[in-house]
Every structure is written in structure tokens, then in C-alpha cells.
Amino acid sequence: MDYTQVQQYLLSKPFTVQQYPFGEGVAVFKVKDKMFATLAVGKMGKGDDGKQDWWMNLKCDPHEAIMLRDIFAAVIPSYHMNKVHWNTVILNGSVPQGEIARMIDNSFNLVVSKMTKKDQQSIVVHL
Structure with a gap:
């Protein structure tokens, strides 16, 4: 998946x-003010050469x-996040789109x- 495909997929999630x-x-x-993804060029937007x-x-x-x-060399402990609960996926074409x-x-x-249960229910209805 490229940037545009990933961005569209992320934004297709309810209340995102x-x-x-x-x-x-x-x-x-x-989703409802809770972060579930970040997307940047390189490490937190520090890409500088366009490549x-x-x-x-x-x-x-x-x-x-x-x-x-x-399994995937392009999946690493998350940069600038809790490395136990977050992964960084490098979108270089090596991880299948479905994955x-x-x-x-x-x-x-x-x-x-x-x-909360109330928020969960309001989101699940749209999945």
C-alpha cells in the first residue's frame, strides 16, 4: 500500500x-479523540531527500x-512510542497489502x- 491507499483506508474507519x-x-x-495510527515520511516526518x-x-x-x-523486516519497534504496544510499519512494498x-x-x-461501552456501541454499528 502506498501513502494514499493507507490514508484512505485509515480514514474509512468510523469516526476517524x-x-x-x-x-x-x-x-x-x-477515533473519538484516541490515537490509533500515525503516518509520516521517515522517522516522524524527518524524511529530507524525498526518497x-x-x-x-x-x-x-x-x-x-x-x-x-x-516475520517482516519492515515491521520494527515503534519509533517515538511505547515499543511494547506499538509497531512501526515501513511502507516499502515488502509487507502485503492485506497484512x-x-x-x-x-x-x-x-x-x-x-x-466506554457507549462509545464502543456507537462505533461498532458502523463496522
Whole structure:
């Protein structure tokens, strides 16, 4: 998946908004004010030569996070986030599109699962 495909998929999630609280270079995706993804060129928007890959941070179950890092070289402990609960996925074409979509879904669902029952119900209706 490229930047545009990932951005569209992230924004297709119910109640998701894209914001820039860390500056122009880092897009943050939130569901009901809770972050579930970031998207930037290189490490938190520090890409400078126009040739760097997009990096996406996603929330992840700690056991699955380790497994994904073992399977995919482009999945690493998350830059600038809690490395136990977040992975960085480098969008360089080496991770299959379906796997990236699955990781996004899991991140979204993990964040939603920690919300109040009322908020969860209002989101699940749209899935």
C-alpha cells in the first residue's frame, strides 16, 4: 500500500479524523479523540531527500507485535512510542497489502476496545 491507499483506508474507519498535533509532517489518525495510527515520511516526518519511505505507527497486542517483527523486516519497534504496544510499519512494498489492512484493523479495534461501552456501541454499528 502506498501513502494514499493507507490514508484512505485509515480514514474509512468510523469516526476517524486526521490531525497534525506534532506538526505538518506527521499525520495522526484518531477515533473519538484516541490515537490509533500515525503516518509520516521517515522517522516522524524527518524524511529530507524525498526518497524515504512512509512510516506508519500502529497499536498492537504485545505478543503479536513481536511476532510481526520476526516475520517482516519492515515491521520494527515503534519509533517515538511505547515499543511494547506499538509497531512501526515501513511502507516499502515488502509487507502485503492485506497484512497492512489487517494491522490497521487490529490497531483500530484495540483502541475502540478500551473505550466506554457507549462509545464502543456507537462505533461498532458502523463496522
